[in-house]
Amino acid sequence: MTQFDGQATQQLFEKNLITENQFKEIKEYRSLNIFSLNVELKLLLSISVLMFTSGIGILIYDNIDSIGHIALLAILFALICGCFYYCFKNSKGFQKTETTTESHFLEYIVLTANVLTCIFIGYLQVQYEVFGTHYGLATLVPTIVSFFCAYYFDNKSVLTIAVTGLAAYVGLSVTPQDIFNGNNNFYANQSLSYSAIMLGVLLILWTVYSFKIKLKTHFTLVYLTFALHIISIASISNLYSYDLSWILFSLVLAVSSYYFYKVSHQLKAISLYVFMIIYAYIGFNIFLFKIFEHADFDDIWVLFVMLLPAYFIGSIVLFIKLIKKFNKEIAE
Amino acid sequence: MIVHDKELLNNLFLTEEADSLERGGFISKEQKKIIRNELSSFKIQNNILVRLGFFLLGTFLYSSICGFVSLIGLSAEGYFFKICCFLFAGIGITGAEFLAGNKYYRHGLDDAFILGIILNVGCAVFILTEDFKTGLTPAIFIAIASFLTYKRYLHLLSMVIFCLASSAVLFFGMFEIGDIGKTILPFAVMLVSAGFYFFTKNRIKNLKEVYYYNGLLLANSFCLILFYLSCNYLVVRELSAELLGVDVKPGQDIPFSYFFYAFTFIVPAVYLFRALKTKDRIMLWISFATLAFTVFTIRFYYSVLPIEAALTIGGLILFGIAFFSIQKLKNKESGLTFKPDRINHSTAILNAETLIVASALGMKPEVKAESPMEFGDGGFSGGGSGGSF
Numbered sequence: 001m002t003q004f005d006g007q008a009t010q011q012l013f014e015k016n017l018i019t020e021n022q023f024k025e026i027k028e029y030r031s032l033n034i035f036s037l038n039v040e041l042k043l044l045l046s047i048s049v050l051m052f053t054s055g056i057g058i059l060i061y062d063n064i065d066s067i068g069h070i071a072l073l074a075i076l077f078a079l080i081c082g083c084f085y086y087c088f089k090n091s092k093g094f095q096k097t098e099t100t101t102e103s104h105f106l107e108y109i110v111l112t113a114n115v116l117t118c119i120f121i122g123y124l125q126v127q128y129e130v131f132g133t134h135y136g137l138a139t140l141v142p143t144i145v146s147f148f149c150a151y152y153f154d155n156k157s158v159l160t161i162a163v164t165g166l167a168a169y170v171g172l173s174v175t176p177q178d179i180f181n182g183n184n185n186f187y188a189n190q191s192l193s194y195s196a197i198m199l200g201v202l203l204i205l206w207t208v209y210s211f212k213i214k215l216k217t218h219f220t221l222v223y224l225t226f227a228l229h230i231i232s233i234a235s236i237s238n239l240y241s242y243d244l245s246w247i248l249f250s251l252v253l254a255v256s257s258y259y260f261y262k263v264s265h266q267l268k269a270i271s272l273y274v275f276m277i278i279y280a281y282i283g284f285n286i287f288l289f290k291i292f293e294h295a296d297f298d299d300i301w302v303l304f305v306m307l308l309p310a311y312f313i314g315s316i317v318l319f320i321k322l323i324k325k326f327n328k329e330i331a332e
Numbered sequence: 333m334i335v336h337d338k339e340l341l342n343n344l345f346l347t348e349e350a351d352s353l354e355r356g357g358f359i360s361k362e363q364k365k366i367i368r369n370e371l372s373s374f375k376i377q378n379n380i381l382v383r384l385g386f387f388l389l390g391t392f393l394y395s396s397i398c399g400f401v402s403l404i405g406l407s408a409e410g411y412f413f414k415i416c417c418f419l420f421a422g423i424g425i426t427g428a429e430f431l432a433g434n435k436y437y438r439h440g441l442d443d444a445f446i447l448g449i450i451l452n453v454g455c456a457v458f459i460l461t462e463d464f465k466t467g468l469t470p471a472i473f474i475a476i477a478s479f480l481t482y483k484r485y486l487h488l489l490s491m492v493i494f495c496l497a498s499s500a501v502l503f504f505g506m507f508e509i510g511d512i513g514k515t516i517l518p519f520a521v522m523l524v525s526a527g528f529y530f531f532t533k534n535r536i537k538n539l540k541e542v543y544y545y546n547g548l549l550l551a552n553s554f555c556l557i558l559f560y561l562s563c564n565y566l567v568v569r570e571l572s573a574e575l576l577g578v579d580v581k582p583g584q585d586i587p588f589s590y591f592f593y594a595f596t597f598i599v600p601a602v603y604l605f606r607a608l609k610t611k612d613r614i615m616l617w618i619s620f621a622t623l624a625f626t627v628f629t630i631r632f633y634y635s636v637l638p639i640e641a642a643l644t645i646g647g648l649i650l651f652g653i654a655f656f657s658i659q660k661l662k663n664k665e666s667g668l669t670f671k672p673d674r675i676n677h678s679t680a681i682l683n684a685e686t687l688i689v690a691s692a693l694g695m696k697p698e699v700k701a702e703s704p705m706e707f708g709d710g711g712f713s714g715g716g717s718g719g720s721f
Contacts, residue, residue, distance in 0.1 A: 035667060038673070042682060055641070139695060274382055313393060
């Protein structure tokens with residue numbers, strides 16, 4: 001802001017809402033005329049890492065049979081070693097709590113090293129079938145490496161890669177663009193839904209255990225976000241099923257919604273809370289629909305249309321109350 | 333014209349300042365709470381997720397009321413179809429007025445009703461005029477409606493729609509003139525956007541009321557983007573092929589191509605330098621976006637490098653730029669710096685970083701195919717992020 005810069009502070013001061021010392025301190029800070037490129041440069045770094053690793057990935061994928069594999073593997077291996085050397089040299093080593101580093105680049109180099117390792121292992125599998133026909137292992141090994149990197153270097157981006165790897169091992173695709181597109185096809189494949197829910201429960205149990213032994217508790221939100229979306233989407237997709245299993249899945253959804261209601265208050269995480277409400281609301285509506293399915297709509301559809309506005313007003317009032325309550329509780 | 337209480341708008345300005353001061357560590361949490369209690373405020377949702385949720389619910393409510401009205405009106409048959417959109421717009425106005433009267437602002441519910449008004453005005457004009465050849469009349473009415481809703485409810489999304497609709501008016505108006513209009517379209521748009529850029533900039537400079545600031549800033553930034561796009565080589569060439577049927581054969585080029593090439597390259601650079609010089613963050617982001625679009629423009633016509641080499645080398649170059657900038661800036665205490673700004677530090681984008689990484693690099697399950705040549709980890713090839721640069 002230009003001429004409004006400082007005007008608000010001035011007004012706050014005039015209304016006696018901030019002290020004179022604070023006012024002076026703020027004014028002094030403003031006069032430094034700071035223009036921080038922190039966010040922009042960090043974003044540039046992560047884009048560069050994404051571009052570089054994607055480029056390498058495509059390069060290797062395209063040239064799987066053409067260039068000498070050994071040379072390619074050697075270059076890739078050297079790169080990985082270089083990256084990891086930098087990481088180990090600059091990190092403070094493993095710590096149970098959140099760590100901060102002096103180096104601005106460590107986070108991104110860790111990410112690069114990790115993705116390159118995954119490419120390396122994938123390449124080994126395709127070209128030399130290191131794991132034979134155990135395709136699961138080819139996913140599991142990069143996952144383990146990612147988990148190690150995430151915990152050792154305290155890196156959330158790598159952790160998300162690790163969790164997607166774990167889900168891939170089970171047979172799920174949980175990258176953000178896939179989970180909402182229904183690429184997993186829970187509806188046609190019920191056993192996949194069971195494994196999805198099991199995975200979600202496993203992630204939740206792991207966060208509970210981590211809290212107990214105080215291991216990287218700031219990772220909890222990442223795990224719980226995955227767990228919430230996986231469980232909810234898996235159970236909602238199965239609410240449509242014709243056999244009686246939909247009752248089981250609505251129970252699962254109800255229990256998970258209750259759990260996330262509780263845990264979002266504990267963590268003060270509004271993102272969990274909002275998504276929980278949305279999923280619960282969708283589930284509830286499908287549940288209602290299921291019950292009315294057998295009613296004869298030809299007779300009551302006029303009444304139905306007339307009742308809809310009232311129903312939505314009721315939901316809005318309910319949501320406003322829920323959000324208000326949540327905001328009040330986390331403010332305390 | 334503004335329906336909202338000016339006192340509350342000013343309070344909003346103050347509480348937002350208090351929030352950023354608290355984040356910067358200048359005042360304590362308790363003090364912020366006191367300030368919040370002291371100043372009465374709107375029913376406002378700052379969390380984008382919550383706001384989206386309420387927007388969805390508001391849309392449901394709005395459409396269910398419209399459905400209810402249609403149910404009654406259906407007996408009037410054809411006549412009802414002609415006026416239904418006006419009725420729906422009326423419902424939108426009633427709803428928006430009711431919500432504004434109850435101090436709902438930036439809440440999500442009000443967004444649904446205000447956008448509903450604009451949408452229905454557009455549909456109503458469209459149905460009434462049955463003008464399918466040019467979109468000029470609906471565009472004019474949408475521009476007027478969105479400008480009025482912006483003025484009345486200070487609704488920023490309406491401002492976005494106003495900007496888009498006004499540019500549509502300009503476009504369709506030039507089409508009406510005929511081939512000459514189509515030929516000079518890029519230059520006309522360039523001049524108009526430049527004119528409006530300086531106009532809005534001047535308005536911001538002389539602005540007294542703080543609550544108009546965001547809307548004007550938005551219009552100002554929109555002009556910057558429109559200015560770049562107006563004479564961008566890709567846009568001009570594709571549009572002239574589309575509108576005038578210009579068929580560019582190999583070895584030939586569109587008229588004034590050197591001007592358009594130069595424009596495509598120079599404008600982002602000018603934006604970047606100006607942004608850094610005047611410390612204008614929005615212009616900085618726009619300059620990044622235009623730079624990316626320039627690269628895209630070039631790659632669209634000339635395959636300078638194969639995609640994998642371009643990505644790898646581009647990644648290295650970007651890393652280099654970021655690396656040297658950070659090295660240069662990290663120890664500076666004032667002015668241009670790498671240290672996070674205490675007052676305006678936004679962590680939202682950095683939090684989104686994790687999400688971007690997850691979607692670009694996440695692993696997908698291997699297809700359980702019989703073929704031994706199945707590439708196990710499809711996710712690593714990074715196909716998802718390939719097209720962005």
